[in-house]
Amino acid sequence: MPTEDDSNVYAVRRYGRPLDADPRSAFERDRDRILYSSAFRRLAGVTQVAAVREHHLLHNRLTHSLKVAQVGRRMAQRLCKDYRDFAKEVPGGRAGWPDIVESAGLAHDIGHPPFGHTAETVLNKKMSPYGGFEGNAQTFRVLTKLAVHAHVDHGLNLTRATLNAVLKYPRYEGEEVSESADRDWPFRKRGSKWGVYRSEEQDFSFAREGEGGSGRRSLAAVLMDWADDVSYVTHDLYDYFRGGLMPLHSLQNECPDEFLEFARARRKGEKYKRFDEEVFKRQYRELKRLMPDRGWRDTRDDRKILDRFQHELLGFFFNSVSVEQGEDGWEVCIDEIAEYQVEVIKELTFFYVIRRPSLAMVQRGQREIVARLFDDLMEMFGRHRNGKRDPDHPVPALLDDIYDGMERHEKVSGFTRSHEERRARAVCDYICALTEDQAINLYERLSGNSVSQGSIFGTWF
Incomplete structure (x- = not known):
């Protein structure tokens, strides 16, 4: 018999669930789906602050995410142990809530582009006519649309509680929020940015059911956010x-x-x-x-x-x-x-x-790489989709697949984009699926330029 509880509103999945006898709880399944996804594994090739190929052994996005998940889980376990009334009422209960927090910690950076925050500024500028770019919004998009699971067409089909826990900034760009006092430092209840694209409106509504449109983070998201800061510092x-x-x-x-x-x-x-x-x-x-x-x-x-x-x-x-x-x-x-x-x-x-000037120099070069990739892929993909295929500039199969997936989903969801908007979002999604080595390699192939691996350490200037 299946073990997932359909009567638990927090354990409900966006697209239902397969009927099998898996002994894991719904929230344990969430954790394992994230851990085994290629989108999560890719984080080993994404920078935390310095480049992932530094000779010094530094944290990358993968090791950072593993530590956020571990710290968050232990904090959740302690709270459930020390506050028994709280443990009875929290989503998932004493047994499930630590799994929810851990899953959110594993997934919280899964949408970050190669080169981290410095690439975000480039992609946000390039995507400003097409709905913008934000790393946390991209994380939610990866989990609900782009990541792959065998039993669904879109995303990992996570539970409502886990999706809500990942939402550090549960609102759209430009959306006003009430209770201004919650927006003052240190931001734990609400956060100071936005974190969802309009294209994920149905997934967002599903994750936030019962929250009343307050824009406040879930309890698990607050704890994950604190675990993120603790691990980072x-x-x-x-x-x-x-x-x-x-x-x-x-x-x-x-x-x-x-x-x-x-x-x-x-x-x-x-x-x-x-x-x-x-x-x-x-x-x-x-x-x-x-x-x-x-x-x-x-x-x-x-x-x-x-x-x-x-x-x-x-x-x-x-x-x-x-x-x-x-x-x-x-x-x-x-x-x-x-x-x-x-x-x-x-x-x-x-x-x-x-x-440091050495890091600023490296990041300037990284921004140039991301900008050039976006522009070149937009041009190549435009010719490709308009029937003017150039054999010297073939379009990556994954980029084609992302675009086709958006078309299929729009027919079902009712959310519509122009061809130009769809093309830009597909290019952005594709870039965000690359590791830093892949981004550099693709840049070198498209531009004919060789890129040295910049370092924050041991520079001459």
């Missing part, structure tokens, strides 16, 4: 201290003026009006107390010291999560001090790593 410190880019051992007890001015400039605007700079500086000093007291030499003792530092950070962030019952039901709450510590580490990463 802890392995950033680990990677860039070992790589010699972030001098944790030599930072002063007080915030250096240059760093403070840099951080202050990045927090301009109304959304940071609740941010307290004095608390920020105090948490800088508190983090300094935990930091390694000597430079990295790659010895066993060095690894123990750094591992202890990371362990203390993770333990603090892990225990900073609680739940409470408010007027609108249960809420996941993050300790304010933990939020400030995460903010300090994010600013340290930007100050010492992301603003």
